[in-house]
Structure formats: structure tokens, C-alpha cells
Amino acid sequence: MAKALDEVRGDLVEDPRAGVPAGLATAAEGLVAEAVAVEVDIPDAASDGIRMSAGDFTLQIGLPHADTAGPSEHLPNGSTAYPSGTSSANAVIPTGDGVQLLSVITSADAAETFAYDLTMPAGHHLEATVDGGARIIDDEGVVKVEFEPAWAQDAAGVDVPTRYSVVGDTLTQTVDHREVAGVSYPVVADPLPVVVIVITAAALIVVAAAALGVATWIVVSWWNTCRAQNRYPQLSTIKGFTARCVR
Structure with a gap:
């Protein structure tokens, strides 16, 4: 095999x-970020x-x-x-x-x-x-x-x-x-x-970037775009890197 x-x-x-x-x-206060x-x-x-x-x-x-x-x-x-x-x-x-x-x-x-x-x-x-x-x-x-x-x-x-x-x-x-x-x-x-990763707090941006192996500014850009729509960025490494905004 x-x-x-x-x-x-x-x-x-x-x-x-x-x-x-x-x-x-x-955490509920959004002060502690933990990668699972x-x-x-x-x-x-x-x-x-x-x-x-x-x-x-x-x-x-x-x-x-x-x-x-x-x-x-x-x-x-x-x-x-x-x-x-x-x-x-x-x-x-x-x-x-x-x-x-x-x-x-x-x-x-x-x-x-x-x-x-x-x-x-x-x-x-x-x-x-x-x-x-x-x-x-x-x-x-x-x-x-x-x-x-x-x-x-x-x-x-x-x-x-x-x-x-x-x-x-x-x-x-x-x-x-x-x-x-x-x-x-x-x-x-x-x-x-x-x-798939869904970012629900700004404190997670750096952690998500490290997990996905992409530049932090890319994750920041998606955070700003999605939050302007009252949504959250959903990111994954499928087919390289994909992202979209979800509720």
C-alpha cells in the first residue's frame, strides 16, 4: 500500500x-485568545x-x-x-x-x-x-x-x-x-x-494567520470587510486560501 x-x-x-x-x-470578554x-x-x-x-x-x-x-x-x-x-x-x-x-x-x-x-x-x-x-x-x-x-x-x-x-x-x-x-x-x-476557521474576535487575527500560514494583513482585511457587513470572516486552506463572510 x-x-x-x-x-x-x-x-x-x-x-x-x-x-x-x-x-x-x-473568553467572554474577548481578552484571551486560545487556538484549539x-x-x-x-x-x-x-x-x-x-x-x-x-x-x-x-x-x-x-x-x-x-x-x-x-x-x-x-x-x-x-x-x-x-x-x-x-x-x-x-x-x-x-x-x-x-x-x-x-x-x-x-x-x-x-x-x-x-x-x-x-x-x-x-x-x-x-x-x-x-x-x-x-x-x-x-x-x-x-x-x-x-x-x-x-x-x-x-x-x-x-x-x-x-x-x-x-x-x-x-x-x-x-x-x-x-x-x-x-x-x-x-x-x-x-x-x-x-x-474551517471562523474568526469571532479581533484578538484571534494573529492566531488565525499563523494557523493558516498567510500574512496577517490579509486576515485583517477580511476582518474589516466582514465586520462592516456585521458578519465574521470564514477562512480555510482549501485550494490554497479561501475566505468569505458569514453570520
């Missing part, structure tokens, strides 16, 4: 990183699922076909694999601001659908996005987690058609590896959830 991940071309497979500040909070790291719990048994948390937000992610997976194995690059006796297996990489979940498909006998059952706090729901990704938002419309658009690549570096579907709290990735002639196995496919 390590060889399959190492041979994925481009920057699609993330480098393992420890948690970085992502959930941000202040994203924590990722990767269990020994795939059937236990992956737990990702930041502050008071916790997301439990069930891995696809976990009932056929063996105990976890730690790969040389720092990721965790769940080998399987079937034609597909899971790999998990903590990314600092989230976690990368990879399906490694070893033959045409493997399934084409990979379902991730999500358990999230009350008042949150999963929805598809127009760019082919998905996101978790709360009842006020604030985005808490974003899933980047699906991708899949075969061993020759050729893209394999793939897409997400959302039914309730289940995100399913379909990989059409049987439908394409000449696919070179293994095929690696991925959903990547990232926790």
Missing part, C-alpha cells in the same frame, strides 16, 4: 502533519472509525468496507493503513487541519462505491457543493468542515472518473474503475475533510 501512495503523481497525497490551530475561541488544535484519533480497528475534533466540534467518520479490514499498520511515511483480504483497503493521513482518507483499489474485482458514514453534533448536516465537493454546516449556515472535490488516479497517473453523492449523513465516493479501458491498478481515491 505504501508503494501505491508514493506513486500517486502531483500533490494529491498529503504529507502527515500534527494538529494545527483550527478551532478558535475567546485539530485532533485526529486513528484507532487500531478500522471498524471504530476516525474521530476528528476541534474545540466543541467532533466528527466521527466511518471507513468504507471496514468489516473486511485487518488491524492498522503504520507506514514509513507516517500514514496508517488498514490492509484487507479483499480488493480494496483504507489508508489514513492526518494533515494538521483535517485528515485525508484514501481508498486503494487493487483490482477490477473491487467495489466502485465507498461510503463514509458521518456522525456530527446535533444541528449540523451534510450537503453537496456545486464544485463537486461536500460540506458540513450548522443550522445558522456556518461551514464547519469541507470535503474537497473527489479525485482518483491509477498507477499510470491517469485520472479515473469519480464523484460524490450525499444521502443523509453518508458521503459516498463512486470510482468508475471498471468502466474505463486500460486502467492500471492500483487505483488511489480520496475524500479530504478540512476543518
